[in-house]
Amino acid sequence: MKTLQSFRARTGEALGAPLPATTPEQVDAAATAAGDAFAAWAASSGEQRATLLRGLAAALESDREGLVALADDETALGPVRLNGELDRTAFQLRRFADMAERGVAFAFTDDPAVPGAPPVGHPAMVRQCVPLGPVAMFSASNFPFAFSVLGGDTASALAAGCPVVVKAHSGHLHLSNRVFGLVQQVLAAQGLPAGLVGLIQGGGADVGVRLVRHPAIAAGAFTGSTRGGAALQAEASARPRPIPFYGELGSINPVVALPALLATKGAELAATLAGSIALGCGQFCTSPGVIVLIKGAESEAFVAQLHTALAAQNPHAMLTPGMRQAFDAGVEHLVHAGAQPLLREAGNAEAPRPFLAQVEAADFIAKDALREEVFGPSSVIVWADSVAQVLQVLHAVGGSLTVTLWGAETDSTDTRALVRGAMAIAGRVLFAGVPTGVAVTAAQQHGGPWPSSTQPMTTSVGDAAIDRFLRPVALQDAPVWLLAQQGRPV
Template sequence: MSTLTSINARTGEPQGKPLNASTMEEIDAAVQAAAAASDTWATSDGTQRATLLRALADALEADREMLVARADLETALGPVRLNGELDRTAFQLRRFATIAESGVPFERLDDPAVAGGPPVGHPAMVRQRVPLGPVAMFAASNFPFAFSVLGGDTASALAAGCPVVVKAHPGHPGLSQRVFGLIQQVLKAQGLPAGLIGMVQGASVDVGVELIRHPLIAAGAFTGSTRGGAALQAVANARPRPIPFYGELGSINPVVALPSALAARGAELAITLAGSIALGCGQFCTNPGLIVLIDGPESDEFVAQLAKALTTQKPHPMLTAGMRTAFDAGVRQQQELGAQTLVQASGEGLAPGPKLLQVNAQRFLERSGLHDEVFGPSSLIVRAASVAEVLAVLNAVGGSLTVTLWGADEDTPDNRALVRGATAIAGRVLFAGVPTGVAVTAAQQHGGPWPASTAPMTTSVGDAALERFLRPVCLQDAPAWLLARQGVPC
């Protein structure tokens, strides 16, 4: 039987007994149990869904001390960051509880009958939504609470009326087991089916493939690498009945810093950006991996300021040894493709030092390998000769979760062009601040064109994440008893 091991992220040493990976039979059993709970949960009202979500948030907070200690052991993210992330996770659960309770999943569009023949006349129609069914949720490594077992995907799917089968991340198996134990206690206390929230685990890709391939799974939700997400999307599309696959993938999140912004407060922006590059050891999907500057004295001074600020950053160890290997290989590839190294700190022990490299726009455009995400505390500066070259660089990126535009404060033809270029490739465009930090709000859009995500019309963060797991249905000339349910499926 295949096993996986909990690893101390600071020492690289295994800890505790190895855990058994889920067998094909166990994966099937988890999905079957979710399917058995599907009708019950789909027909639940907003109050029942909210009660479960709030109880799950309470359970996390009640076990905070043990959860944070375990998460820190397996991720090295530190108690301050992890406590904040647990707070965010509880907030997400309660926010989706409020959304369900307020009736959002059951909203309807009533289109009364119009007498006469077509095209003006038509029967009475009501457009409402129904839950998709069991969702395969793939936990992320870099957010062991907020994008993991009880993360935003699980919360939004439950609020939509869908059971969830979580594929736990092998980077924090002990934490995942403890959270799943809390879930089972809450489900039992509320008299809900144990299969409403299931969990499978394993370091092998076979576990995830078997889960997304299962004929009773109705949708997939994934946060992780472009390579992993693309492979699972291919499996989802190759099924006899393809299913939607909502993957939030890799992103290099360009920051365009215009000369006007750098002249006004370049030193301040350099310190802010250095902190964003190294935040969480650069292991954020919104890490600013690309900095686009227009040649000139302001940019020259800013590069020097940024390099100095970055050398003071002290990243902690990366989440896993595999991620550290991939980070080193990514930086090495940029160097081999002609990028000049400006900062290459050695780091301490298992912690990598921050990296800063630079290349001109022409070389960036010519060498597609420079467009790849380097997941870790590193950023690549691209020096452009003009706004036209900046736009060409953005176009070459192809798709990103974010683009940041510093200095586009006036209504000018160039700034309009930059805004068009940014919105063409990103789900979120910032005009101040840095891209790290994704607020859970009504207007959030966490997604973007490929390779940032597989479904750029959807978001994995914010209120609209619920929409991924609901399918519209038109009821024509529906009987009174069905309309009286006010959008709650029967």
């Protein structure tokens, strides 16, 4: 029997007893159980879905002390951050509960018949949505609550009427199992099938790939590396019946800082940006990995201020030894590609020191290696000669979860061009603040062009996340009894 070992992030010591890896047969059983639970859950009312989601939120909060302590052991993210993340996770669950209760998943468009010949005349049509089916959900390393067992993917899928099979992340195995235990208690208390939410764990084709390939699975949701997400997307597309795969992948999140603003707020912005680069040891999908500056005295002064502020940061241990090694390898890769280090200090085996480098815009545009994400407290300054070259830099990035534009408050030809350039490559454009931190709101868009996500039309955060797991259906000349359902399941 294969086993999995969890580790204390701060020391690398083994944490707890080894856990059994899910066998291929158990993967199949979890997917089959989700498939068996689908019909009844797809037909559930908004009130039933809301009751489950609120029960899951309450269960999380009831075990807060134990969950946060365990998460801190496995991730080193600290109790303040983890308590805040648990609050966000409960908030997400309750927000989707409210949406389910309001009937968001049952919204419909009524298009009455128009007499006469086409194209003006047409039969009566109603457009509504149905749930896709069981969802394979792959937990993220860096958000052990908000993008894990009861994270936004699970919450939005359940609100849409879809069962979920969660693939636990190896970086917080014991936490995932403890949360899953709470899930099973809530399901049992509400008389719901245990297969409505399943959990599998382990690596390789025996687990994650097998889950995506299982015929009962109707969609995939993933947060992680570009390489891992691309491999799973390929599996989802290669099935006899391909399924949608919603992957939130790598992103370098450019920050463009214009000279006029740096002249008046440079020191303040440098401190803010340094904190964002080092936040969570840089383990955010929205961490600012690229800073685009136009050459000049204001930008040079800003770099000096950023160097000082970043050197004063003390990132905590990374989530896993593998991520720590990958960070060092990524930094070395940037330097080998031609990035000139400005701040590079040795860290320890668990916690790295911040890394800052610089490169000419022409080199950044020409070399793919300079545009690769380094997961950790790292950022590269890109020196541009003009706004036109800044736009070339953004175009070279190609796709990003975010672009931040500092100094675009005044309407001009240049700022309009920068806004167009930013919107062309990003799912979210910021004009103040920093990209780390993604609000759960109605207007949020967390997803952008490749390589930041596999489906740039969708979001993995915010109210619209539910749309990923719903499929539109048109009902033509439907009988009166069916129309009376008002979009609700039959």
